[in-house]
Amino acid sequence: MNTIEQFNKYVMHSYGRYDLVPEHGNGEIMTDEDGKEYIDFGSGIGTNSLGFCNDEWVEAICYQAKKIQHTSNYYYTKVQADFAKTLCETAGFSKVFFGNSGAEANECAIKLARKYSFDKYGAGRHKILTLVNSFHGRTLCTLSATGQDVFHNYFFPFVEGFDYVEANNIADLHAKIDDTVCAVMFEYIQGEGGVLPLEKEFVDEIFKICAEKDILTIADEVQTGVGRTGKFLAGEHFGKKADITTLAKGLAGGIPIGACLAGEKCADVFTPGTHASTFGGNPICCAGGQAVLNKLNSAGFLDEVAKKGEYFREKLLAMPEVKSVSGKGLMIGIELKTKNAADVVKAGLQNGLMLLTAKTKVRLLPPLTITYEEIDKGLAILAKLLS
Ligand SMILES: Cc1ncc(COP(=O)(O)O)c(C=O)c1O
DSSP states (O other), rough: HHHHHHHHSSOOOSSOOSOEEEEEEEHHHHHHTTEEEESSSHHHHHOOTTTTTTTTHHHHHHHHHOOOOOOTTTOOOOOHHHHHHHHHHHHHHSEEEESHHHHHHHHHHHHHHHHHHHHHHHOOOOOEEETTTOOOOOHHHHHHHHHGGGGSSSSSOOOEEEEOOOOHHHHHHHHHOTTTTTEEOOOEEETTTTTTOHHHHHHHHHHHHHHHHHHEEEEETTTTTTTTSSSGGGGGGHHHHHHHEEEOOOGGGGGOOOEEEEEEGTTTTTOTTTTTSSSTOHHHHHHHHHHHHHHHSSSTHHHHHHHHHHHHHHHHHHHTTEEEEEEEETTEEEEEEEHHHHHHHHHHTTTTTTTTETTTEEOOOOTTTHHHHHHHHHHHHHHHOOO
């Protein structure tokens, strides 16, 4: 039985997978079981932020694994204290709660917002407005938060207390904000929804109306955060900082982590026993996260991410099959004129290039450390696929 047959015999079929078995990786290059090499323009959906097996990152997590791999959250660890300090200072927040994924970070944000409101105003002010076409995760609560009907199926009953505002529709936002709303949750650039940035006026209006009514803003930066767009947080492009911001994906460079960051207003809402996670703040993941932040905070690194993003855009827009390019930095959505994005991604694998889709677009989320040489090589393959 080969790997794929064995896998399919024992692992539940909840994913549509490609027939590819990655075996090892180095930087932007992945090698499969048969020894074939691929250039990585997907980074495990924006997760291997420093590429495959970056030296400093490997050293940091191996060092931590040999020292202490897990305690419990009944105790303190220095590595979590250090990472929390770096993360809060880098992102400009007061406190953080660590979980293990984007969905968990969002669950934490939702609980935090509801408790903030409950503590201050009592029961009944618990509704969270999210945006149509958003994506917030796969737990029951974050599926409920996700503003796409296609996800509201099979698993009834969903979690109550969500309503959905059409993105960039200020009138709809006003119509749906009432006395039962405690938070508005949004992605600055909808990732799974098709790499669609929000309009600045709409973001401004969310912050304005929320400030007036003491409604919390929750920025889901699970995909846009941690340098992906050329700033540490995508909110910086809009000149905004939400009350709560969630991170995951690239934060620990490819090992499980989720973070819910809270500003001063709501940093002390949780009291002992109100939220917890066995693995949350795991020492190895914190060590990995520290290595990622050390790299991102090094001089000029994020400017380079922005420059590489511009480089990608310029080259992509010169390809005749490309209709438009959306996103920011190294979060890139490519609208095609005639070809089907899913077919292009499949052809990419045959030609040694790992790509992603987002709805009808080809999506690129390459490692933040990608070199110009690998960008050129990968784009040459893509140009051939699109010709
Ligand atoms: C914006 C956003 N939020 C939440 C999630 C869920 O993250 P996870 O799969 O780590 O639970 C994703 C995953 O794609 C995402 O893009």
